[in-house]
């Protein structure tokens with residue numbers, strides 16, 4: 001009498017039991033690894049605020065891509081970081097045939113043809129003022145002039161072999177402009193992953209160091225979204241889908257799980273969540289102080305993104321996650337208390353932790 005009939009703890013008693021009843025799964029096939037590219041040869045420049053993340057010269061980027069492919073990561077997202085002397089008012093380096101993204105795309109495509117190559121399409125890394133487009137005399141970013149340049153950039157990236165174009169400039173009509181530009185040049189099969197709901201965010205801080213793309217004045221609030229809004233995100237997403245976006249992205253991710261969920265329910269397209277530089281840096285810094293367990297925290301974050309409805313996850317932990325997932329023990333031991341050593345590699349320990357396990 002008085003004892004519970006429903007004991008939800010029954011299904012939590014062992015690792016095997018918990019695996020059996022899991023609702024959300026993170027698999028290595030969900031992951032997209034961002035990659036920063038710089039000039040030179042044999043360059044591997046670590047980013048201060050993002051320990052473990054580097055800017056690579058193209059030759060090293062090819063080796064790195066090979067490694068990611070061997071770890072079964074399906075895709076990389078490429079960012080070019082040219083030196084200051086190749087930056088100008090319009091950011092024309094973005095569509096240079098021998099630009100960093102174009103060079104790396106050609107080289108990686110040749111060496112690792114199966115890897116899906118996604119090109120970030122924006123100008124903040126290429127303009128001398130650090131804004132995401134062309135400015136007028138009162139220093140506002142001109143939407144329609146920037147659209148022409150986005151289309152040119154997308155075509156040059158597609159020519160180099162990019163599989164997916166990922167516009168992140170937050171210009172109105174950018175998906176239409178890029179789709180038309182691509183189709184006109186015979187690239188109707190090149191996909192578009194639009195940064196549809198991209199918020200103006202403090203979480204981008206470390207990226208701006210990585211990409212040397214901080215705005216020289218002002219901020220990006222006139223084109224990126226205001227963090228107070230959710231209906232507006234759905235409006236952006238709806239327009240991008242109508243304009244022909246194939247994949248929809250929400251960014252940042254961790255503080256925007258409600259947006260991920262709302263977008264997942266609003267459209268049939270695959271939804272990508274971009275776990276941004278600040279999310280990575282916070283955990284890294286805390287882990288370096290011994291205040292957080294990096295692996296457990298990172299795993300929990302990406303699991304939350306899947307649970308919220310993300311299909312794809314862009315994350316600076318992609319490589320670590322691929323390794324962690326590959327060594328995840330199957331485990332059937334009862335009472336596998338937290339803090340105990342994992343079961344190791346024996347007996348199914350080599351499972352990849354993919355969907356459906």
Ligand code: PBG
Nearest residue numbers: 122124168203204207276277278
């Ligand atoms: C802009 C761009 C940004 C990020 C990706 N693309 C930054 C910005 O808008 O300032 C941020 C990514 C991150 O923080 O990890 N092209």
